[in-house]
Structures are given as structure tokens and as C-alpha cells.
Amino acid sequence: MTIALRDITKIYQMGDTTVHALAGVSLDVAAGEFTAIMGPSGSGKSTLMNILGCLDRPTGGSYLLDGEEVATLSDDALAVIRNRKIGFVFQSFNLLPRMSALQNVALPMVYAGVDKHARLEKAAWAMGLVGLGDRQHHRPNELSGGQRQRVAIARSLVNDPAIIMADEPTGNLDTKSGNEIMAIFNDLNAQGRTVVLITHEPDIAACAKRVVHVRDGKIIRDERNQEVAPCSGKASSSPSKA
Amino acid sequence: MFWESVLIALEGLKANKMRAFLTMLGIIIGVGAVIAMVSIGMGVRQKVETSIAGLGSNLIIVMPGATTPSGVRLAAGSSTTLTNGDAQAIGREIAGVSAVAPSVQRSYQLVYGNQNWTTNVLGTTPEYLEVRNFAVAAGTIFSSKDIDTRARVAVIGQTVATNLFGEFSPLGQTIRINKAPFRVIGVLEAKGQSSMGQDQDDTVIVPLTTAQERLLGVTWLQNISVQAESPEVIDKVQEDITTLLRTRHRLAPGVPDNFTVRNLAAVMATAQETTSTITLLLGNIAAISLVVGGIGIMNIMLVSVTERTREIGIRKALGATFNNILLQFLIEAVVIGVTGGLIGIGVGMAGSYAISYFAGWNTVVSPISIIVAFGFSVLIGLFFGLYPARKAALLDPIDALRYE
Ligand SMILES: Nc1ncnc2c1ncn2[C@@H]1O[C@H](COP(=O)(O)OP(=O)(O)OP(=O)(O)O)[C@@H](O)[C@H]1O
Ligand SMILES: [Mg+2]
Numbered sequence: 084m085t086i087a088l089r090d091i092t093k094i095y096q097m098g099d100t101t102v103h104a105l106a107g108v109s110l111d112v113a114a115g116e117f118t119a120i121m122g123p124s125g126s127g128k129s130t131l132m133n134i135l136g137c138l139d140r141p142t143g144g145s146y147l148l149d150g151e152e153v154a155t156l157s158d159d160a161l162a163v164i165r166n167r168k169i170g171f172v173f174q175s176f177n178l179l180p181r182m183s184a185l186q187n188v189a190l191p192m193v194y195a196g197v198d199k200h201a202r203l204e205k206a207a208w209a210m211g212l213v214g215l216g217d218r219q220h221h222r223p224n225e226l227s228g229g230q231r232q233r234v235a236i237a238r239s240l241v242n243d244p245a246i247i248m249a250d251e252p253t254g255n256l257d258t259k260s261g262n263e264i265m266a267i268f269n270d271l272n273a274q275g276r277t278v279v280l281i282t283h284e285p286d287i288a289a290c291a292k293r294v295v296h297v298r299d300g301k302i303i304r305d306e307r308n309q310e311v312a313p314c315s316g317k318a319s320s321s322p323s324k325a
Numbered sequence: 326m327f328w329e330s331v332l333i334a335l336e337g338l339k340a341n342k343m344r345a346f347l348t349m350l351g352i353i354i355g356v357g358a359v360i361a362m363v364s365i366g367m368g369v370r371q372k373v374e375t376s377i378a379g380l381g382s383n384l385i386i387v388m389p390g391a392t393t394p395s396g397v398r399l400a401a402g403s404s405t406t407l408t409n410g411d412a413q414a415i416g417r418e419i420a421g422v423s424a425v426a427p428s429v430q431r432s433y434q435l436v437y438g439n440q441n442w443t444t445n446v447l448g449t450t451p452e453y454l455e456v457r458n459f460a461v462a463a464g465t466i467f468s469s470k471d472i473d474t475r476a477r478v479a480v481i482g483q484t485v486a487t488n489l490f491g492e493f494s495p496l497g498q499t500i501r502i503n504k505a506p507f508r509v510i511g512v513l514e515a516k517g518q519s520s521m522g523q524d525q526d527d528t529v530i531v532p533l534t535t536a537q538e539r540l541l542g543v544t545w546l547q548n549i550s551v552q553a554e555s556p557e558v559i560d561k562v563q564e565d566i567t568t569l570l571r572t573r574h575r576l577a578p579g580v581p582d583n584f585t586v587r588n589l590a591a592v593m594a595t596a597q598e599t600t601s602t603i604t605l606l607l608g609n610i611a612a613i614s615l616v617v618g619g620i621g622i623m624n625i626m627l628v629s630v631t632e633r634t635r636e637i638g639i640r641k642a643l644g645a646t647f648n649n650i651l652l653q654f655l656i657e658a659v660v661i662g663v664t665g666g667l668i669g670i671g672v673g674m675a676g677s678y679a680i681s682y683f684a685g686w687n688t689v690v691s692p693i694s695i696i697v698a699f700g701f702s703v704l705i706g707l708f709f710g711l712y713p714a715r716k717a718a719l720l721d722p723i724d725a726l727r728y729e
């Protein structure tokens with residue numbers, strides 16, 4: 084699954100002033116890459132990520148996802164892509180508060196038309212993967228921030244997307260939980276999934292093989308780390324502590 | 326996917342039970358009111374119909390005295406323009422008449438032993454039973470020979486029998502009507518109340534001539550009941566009677582009738598029209614409350630969509646399509662409508678039962694009103710749920726996720 088952005092622009096019209104949140108971004112991401120996007124606040128990272136995740140449409144430019152032009156797809160077609168091809172992890176978790184962790188994880192499969200039994204089985208598997216096998220029936224507000232983010236990651240995995248995208252997944256977490264989350268992303272990448280994530284923190288970006296720097300809606304630097312720093316939470320596939 | 330949406334919608338309602346119930350209340354009251362109100366209207370209609378039908382089918386009534394254009398009868402009962410000859414002429418000369426029963430009546434005191442009872446004594450011919458839908462429960466009706474001989478025989482109604490004889494059989498007993506002795510030869514079958522609330526069993530029937538000559542001392546008639554052969558010929562018979570009587574009474578053209586011919590089918594049609602109007606009116610008033618209930622659904626659904634904007638954003642971000650979200654909210658609205666409708670049916674039926682029990686009104690719960698009210702509540706859920714559901718389904722995922 085490859086990503087190819089060409090001259091992507093996003094313009095917000097705020098009364099008289101126009102905000103160029105993205106001012107011509109071109110970016111290629113190959114299948115299996117681990118890419119971090121960095122940049123100061125307001126530089127357009129989230130705007131870029133939302134377009135990459137098919138949550139939003141660019142004002143101009145072309146976005147080929149796996150060779151298919153998605154910049155002009157209908158709302159429903161984008162919904163299907165979000166459902167099947169992309170797993171999205173938000174900074175603020177975005178779990179449904181009235182559902183158990185397991186039901187939250189199973190939710191994307193509801194819209195994929197998976198039957199209930201298979202759904203719950205797969206959701207339980209994904210929760211095991213992020214080390215929360217024993218927290219299935221907790222509500223989001225009965226979980227710690229790190230645990231909530233792991234539930235959100237489990238949710239992003241259940242439809243087996245080729246790409247995982249995360250907008251500051253560790254932004255609301257302490258360093259330790261942040262490292263655990265990063266270890267999970269590392270593992271997912273090691274399994275062959277493309278990972279694109281936004282971060283503010285240089286040590287987290289250091290885990291990525293590629294770091295894209297954004298400023299004022301443009302890519303100013305695109306560097307590849309020769310040596311990937313070991314992400315601190317080594318025991319990645321089974322973070323032991325909750 | 327449809328059932329998934331139903332389950333999601335039910336979860337949504339469960340999360341806010343009190344609100345769902347209060348929203349439902351509008352529909353419950355609306356449906357209940359429609360069913361109860363229509364049952365009152367239908368009850369009135371049924372009562373009027375049965376009591377008019379109870380008077381006899383294809384009945385035409387001829388009374389002495391003129392009718393003013395406004396329909397008010399002048400000098401009712403005191404006119405002396407109808408005679409036995411008129412009655413016989415109607416039976417003899419008019420086609421399409423199956424029976425003619427002339428009659429006179431007056432209230433008298435009845436005495437049996439130490440019991441006495443004041444009631445209406447009716448002098449008529451045996452045809453009266455057929456024309457007015459009476460039947461003899463025990464004994465017999467008098468014969469035409471009894472009429473010829475002015476026999477002192479009587480057939481009594483159930484109310485009279487009970488009041489004079491209690492448990493005993495009145496047959497063969499002698500009662501005194503206005504001090505003259507009459508032998509009881511029959512008892513009428515019970516008929517209940519008339520449309521005017523009169524007890525139709527509180528009556529005594531004696532031969533016409535006996536009543537005219539031995540009791541009232543008159544030669545004229547107070548009433549001629551005519552039965553037409555079929556509903557189709559009623560209007561023609563009514564016209565022919567008018568023509569015949571005008572000729573017999575030698576009324577010059579331009580002179581108003583000195584008698585009145587009334588057609589019960591026409592009375593029935595008017596009554597039906599009136600009761601239908603009443604039913605429609607009551608039903609419409611109740612239907613307004615149903616619409617108000619629907620607006621309540623819309624109001625609450627709009628609040629709910631706004632409140633759950635973030636939830637909608639999350640669902641859309643995870644791949645929910647327009648239809649998924651539309652169905653979720655539409656089903657919530659319809660579930661409120663359907664559940665409210667079902668409870669409303671129960672409330673409406675209980676209400677109509679309570680009305681008939683406590684107020685003593687006749688009520689008829691019609692299956693049609695149930696089906697219509699229920700169908701309406703489903704439609705109202707759909708109609709008033711569609712706008713909020715569409716609003717939810719059209720939300721942009723990014724905007725919805727940003728919503729605070
Ligand atoms: N809906 C919007 N309407 C108007 N302007 C917007 C909107 N969303 C973003 N912007 C503007 O676009 C620019 C980029 O915003 P964006 O959210 O992408 O920044 P960011 O790099 O993610 O910042 P942060 O690190 O603080 O999350 C900002 O100047 C912002 O004000
Ligand atoms: Mg951001």
C-alpha cells in the first residue's frame with residue numbers, strides 16, 4: 084500500500100483572511116515504512132494527517148492511495164477506505180464512553196459487516212495484542228490514559244489495515260506509557276504495516292526510520308535515520324504493566 | 326447491517342431511558358387519545374344505529390298534523406285527521422307495502438291484585454309486531470278476530486310483567502286497565518331502551534278497536550306504521566302515501582298536508598352523518614396531539630444529534646457511511662414511535678373501557694382506529710426522525726470530531 088501526495092493544498096477561508104494550512108505538499112510513502120511527521124504547532128501536521136487518513140479532502144492536488152485517486156472520492160467511498168485500508172489513532176483516543184473496551188475495539192468491524200461472533204473474537208485478539216486481554220469489559224473511563232490509547236490502537240487494527248496513522252498518539256501520555264505505545268507501533272511496523280505518526284518529541288521521532296519536518300504548510304526536510312534508536316519499551320508485544 | 330443499526334439504536338435509547346420515555350409519552354397520549362375518542366364516537370354511532378334499526382326495518386311512520394318547513398310538528402297527537410280507513414287504503418292501494426299497523430296510545434293505570442303500574446297502553450293490529458320488530462316471548466298475540474270483536478285481551482311487555490307479576494307467569498291472568506278487566510294472552514320479548522332512552526318493554530298492547538272504543542273513546546288514529554318491502558321502494562312508498570292521503574283528505578293543491586310522513590331510513594342516514602361528524606371531530610382533535618407528540622420526537626432527536634456529534638464523528642471516522650448513521654437515528658425515532666404507539670393502544674383501550682365503565686357511555690374500540698393510530702405513530706416517528714437523522718448523517722467527520 085503506497086501513498087503518493089502531489090501538490091496537496093488545504094485552504095481555510097476565515098472571513099477576509101485565507102489560511103494556507105497546507106501550501107503544496109508532495110510526499111511519497113512506500114509500503115512498510117515507519118514515518119514520523121514533526122513540526123511546530125500550527126504547521127499543518129494534523130491537517131496533513133487528516134487528509135492522509137481520508138478524514139478530510141484537500142483543496143487542491145492529488146492523493147493516490149495504492150494508485151487510486153482519493154482526493155475526489157464521495158463521502159461514502161472515503162468511509163469505506165477509512166474502514167478497510169487505514170487504522171487511525173487519535174491524540175484524544177476518541178473512544179465511545181458508553182461502550183466497553185471490547186465493544187469499542189469491535190466497532191470498525193460493525194461497519195465492515197463482520198458477524199457478531201467473529202467480531203468479538205477478533206476484538207479480543209487485538210486487545211491481547213496490545214496487552215489489555217484482562218481489561219475487555221472496562222469502560223474507557225475505567226482505564227488509564229495509556230490503556231485507553233492501547234484500546235484505540237487495538238481498534239485501529241481489527242480490520243487488518245495496511246496503514247496505521249496516528250496523530251500525536253503519545254501527546255496525552257507520560258513518557259513511560261508513551262514509550263509502551265511506541266513499542267507497539269514498532270512491532271506493528273515490524274509485521275509489515277506502514278506506520279505514519281505525528282509527534283512533537285524528538286526521542287519518539289528517533290524511533291522512526293524516516294522523519295518528515297513540516298513548517299508553515301510545507302515539507303522543509305525529509306530525513307532517513309541510518310540508525311534507529313531502540314524504543315525504550317522493549318517488551319513491546321506484551322507491555323507488562325497497566 | 327439493518328439489525329446492527331437496530332441494536333445500536335436500542336443501545337442509544339437505553340443510555341437515556343427517562344428521556345426516551347418522556348418523548349414516547351407524547352405518542353402514547355396521542356395514540357391513546359385517538360383510540361379513546363374514536364371509540365366514543367363509534368359508541369354513539371353504534372347506539373344510534375341499533376336503536377333506530379330496533380324500531381323496525383324499512384319503516385315509514387304517518388302521523389296526523391302538519392309539519393312546518395322547519396320540521397316541527399304542530400299540534401302533535403291532537404289532530405284527528407287519520408282514520409282506520411286511511412290505514413286500510415294504504416295497505417290496499419299502495420304497491421311495495423308489506424305491512425300496515427295503525428295505532429293509538431295513552432297512559433293508564435294497570436292493576437293486578439294489590440300491585441299497580443302506570444304505563445303506556447297501545448291499541449294496534451297484530452302487524453305492529455312485525456313492523457316494529459317486536460316478538461312474543463310467551464303466549465300469543467291477539468288475532469284479527471279479537472280486533473273485530475273488540476276483545477279485552479292484552480300482550481304485556483317485560484317491564485310490566487315484572488312489576489305486576491314478579492316471578493309468576495302472567496299468562497291467563499286478568500289485569501285491570503283503567504278499571505276494565507283484560508286477560509293477558511302474551512308477553513313480549515325484551516327489547517331494551519330506545520334511542521331516546523325510553524324503556525321499550527314498559528308497554529301493553531291491546532287490539533286497536535278495543536283501545537279506540539273501550540278505552541279512549543275515539544275513532545281516529547294517532548299513528549300509522551308502514552313497512553315497505555325493501556329499502557329501494559321506501560321513497561316511492563312515502564310519496565305514494567302522501568298523494569293518497571291528500572286525495573283522501575280532499576286537500577286542494579297549495580293547501581299544506583294535514584299529516585306527516587316520516588321515513589326512518591332518512592332519519593338513520595342523518596343520524597349516521599351526524600355521528601360520523603362527531604367521530605371525525607373527536608378523532609381529529611386527538612390526532613393533533615399525535616402530531617404534537619411527533620414534534621416532541623423531532624425536538625429530542627435534534628438535541629440528541631447535537632449531543633452526540635462527537636460519537637457520530639467517531640463512528641464516521643471508523644467507517645460508518647451516510648446510511649449507517651441515518652439508519653441509526655431513524656430507527657431510534659421509529660422505535661420511540663412504535664413503542665409509544667403500542668403502549669398508546671393499551672392506554673387508549675383501557676381509557677375507552679374506563680369511560681364506558683365510569684361515565685356509562687357506550688364505547689366501541691374499532692380495529693381500524695387501532696391500525697390507523699399505530700400506523701400513524703410509525704409514520705410520525707419516520708417523518709419527524711428523518712430530518713434529525715439526515716442532519717446527523719451529513720455531518721463531516723472532521724467537524725464532528727472537533728465538536729466540543
Ligand atoms: N477548521 C479550521 N478552520 C480554519 N483554520 C484551521 C482549521 N483547522 C486548522 N486550521 C489552521 O490550519 C493551520 C494548521 O493547523 P493544524 O491543526 O494542522 O496544526 P498542527 O500542526 O496539527 O498543530 P498542533 O501541533 O498544535 O496540533 C493552523 O494555522 C490552524 O489555525
Ligand atoms: Mg495537531
